[in-house]
Amino acid sequence: MTPRVVVIGGGICGLATAHRLVRAGVAVTLLEASDQLGGLGTFFSSRGRSVERFYHCVMPTDSALLALLDEVGARESVGWRPTRMGMIVDGVHRPFNSALDLLRFRPLSLVNRIRFGVISVLLRRLGKGKDLDLMRTEDWLRGLYGDEVWSLLLAPMFGAKFGSAFGDVPALYLWERLGRESNKSVRGYPSGGYKSVIDALRAAIEAGGGEVRTNAAVRLLEAGPDRALVTLSDGETIEADHVVSTVPLPALRAIADADLAPRLPDVRLPYQGVVNTLFFLRKPLSGHYWAPVLRSGTEFDGVIEMSALTDTELYGGRHLVYVMHYTDRESALYREDDSAIAARWTDQLLSLHKGLSRDDVDEVHVFKAPFVEPVYPLGYLTARPAVEVPGTRLLLATTAHVYPNVTSWNSSVELADSVADRLLHDIRRPSTQEHTAWSAESAR
Ligand SMILES: Cc1cc2nc3c(=O)[nH]c(=O)nc-3n(C[C@H](O)[C@H](O)[C@H](O)COP(=O)(O)OP(=O)(O)OC[C@H]3O[C@@H](n4cnc5c(N)ncnc54)[C@H](O)[C@@H]3O)c2cc1C
Incomplete structure (x- = not known):
């Protein structure tokens, strides 16, 4: 019988894992808690166009991601542009290229x-x-x-x-x-935004017979040596032969049942979350894609002028700018009301860019994410948790596993590829004949 694999989390890691498994003929159900796929690459709608909540771009060295985009017919949609960097120190913006x-x-x-x-x-x-x-x-x-x-x-x-x-x-x-x-100042962005990539991945998974479910938050995970049970917040329980969890480790601990919890890796990594504010402006700022902000009296530490990489037509002729501060999810700023942050950070952006007036600010949105960047300790190459959870049918594929790679869509796809390979190896192991066939396929 075809084994059933449940993938928890519909960010890029979950989507890439599900895609890889479906292509190998495995029955997959992907469960995403929110009403959207994409995880940290999710989007919202502004003037009928989907826009990423958090700035995202592709690097020319993102080979695993680009190969995946190729498989789902989205690689050609990535437009490449040289980008420039600035540096804002003591309120003065200088080019830094x-x-x-x-x-x-x-x-x-x-x-x-x-x-x-x-x-x-x-x-x-x-x-x-x-x-x-x-x-x-x-x-x-x-x-x-x-x-x-x-x-x-x-x-x-x-x-x-x-x-x-x-x-x-x-x-x-x-x-x-x-x-x-790689000292390159070229960056890429899919012409249909990250939503078009997410949609292409979902379509490929579903075309291969996989099931993709949103609004499907996992409340309880039980995983033993022979099978796993995944219970959703509405009480439905799904039985699986294997589970791949892509949710951050603290979130996984919160859903693991009493038998599974002690088996999870005992790595208590602190995570940085992010507070990120997005502005649609009627004027450009500096044309620099990225500018760190140092000693300038702002709470945010960097300005990303996204429309220096994309086109303003994507945003109804407006310029898209993100500013951000990485912080702990328990910090006062993270817990603060979004509208207060929006008002204060608008003032701070105006004070940094004297040519910009309040009338030039068309829309402001604040987005936060609790688990973005694991803060790795020294020697983490050795301490990094294994992807297998011993004695269970559970595999882990999280941002705590991508080190020493930088957390990015590319690193998540690389990890998804290797975890899917490992799982396929386990699934096919009993039959030598099947194993040979799988080896030939995976060597492609
Ligand atoms: C501000 C910012 C800028 C970034 N810029 C870039 C960039 O330019 N380029 C780049 O490549 N990367 C960038 N990244 C990093 C990139 O977004 C992440 O590395 C990547 O999205 C991680 O993917 P993931 O699937 O591992 O995790 P996530 O995207 O966090 O996905 C995990 C998913 O699991 C779901 N989930 C959690 N709990 C449950 C549950 N109980 N049941 C079901 N589902 C659950 C969540 O809702 C989420 O959708 C950026 C990130 C941020 C925040």
Whole structure:
């Protein structure tokens, strides 16, 4: 009999896992708690057009994601553009792209501008052969760049992502991130938005016989050595031969039954959430896709001018800008009322961009997500939990498993591919003949 696999979570990891399994002939039910698929890549509607709640783009190095897009006929929809970066320090916005920009970057002394440029070019090479998983980011970068560059630029930028523990995150994270960005300033965006990719994945799963259910929150998960039971919040129980959970580990602990809970990995990673505000503006800002904001009296730490990558026609001729602050889901800011944040951050954006007036702000939306960035401890390569939960039919595919890769759609697809391969291996193992057939298929 065809085994039934339940995939919990309809973000990119769940969608990619379900897609991979369906293509291999497995019966799959994907369960998503909210009314939309896409997870952190979800969207809302503005003037009849779907817009991502959180800024998202594709990098040319995102090969696993691009291969998946190819399979569902969405790769050609990705438009590529060179993008530019700015740096806002003490309220002054400067371009930060070329050697000349760096030489003119007054917040740093001339010696440190040159040092910053030279080290940045060599950084990937300087990390080779070092055990960066066991080296604190602060120790590595302060040693190379010196105190001024670390305190003025790098510490605030890392603090913006990882909070107060930023200096302790393994230097390997940064090293991998540089590899993903690969000194390239080209980024991609699907012409139909991320919704078009999500729709294409759903269509491919359903065309292959898979079932995709939204508004299907898992309330209880029981998983033993022979089978698993998944109970939804409306009381329905689904029996499965295997389960793949893509929900963040703290959320998984909340749904695991008393027998399963002690078997889950004992890794208590802190997670950074995000508070992200989106503006539709009647005017462009700087044309810089990304600008970190340092020492400028704002609560947000970065400005993403999305319409520098996409087209303003997508947003009814308006310019789309996101600003964000990564923070713990229990912080006062995270718990604050959205309308208060919208009002205050609008004032802060206007104070940063003097050419912008209140009349130029057409719409403001605040979106939050509780589990975005696991804060990895030193030595996490060894501490990273296995994808198998021993003694159960449960596999894990979460952002806590993508390290040392950067959390991204690409990393989630890579992880989904490897977890699906492992599951298919287990499913096919009993029959040598079938195993050979599967091996041939998976080697494609
Ligand atoms: C502000 C921001 C900017 C980003 N920018 C980029 C970018 O430019 N490029 C890029 O590639 N990546 C970017 N990312 C990262 C990327 O979005 C994530 O790495 C990726 O979406 C993680 O996917 P996932 O499927 O692992 O998790 P998620 O997207 O979190 O999906 C998990 C899903 O599980 C569901 N769920 C939870 N509990 C249950 C339950 N009990 N029952 C059923 N379902 C449940 C959730 O509703 C959710 O849909 C960004 C993220 C943020 C927040």
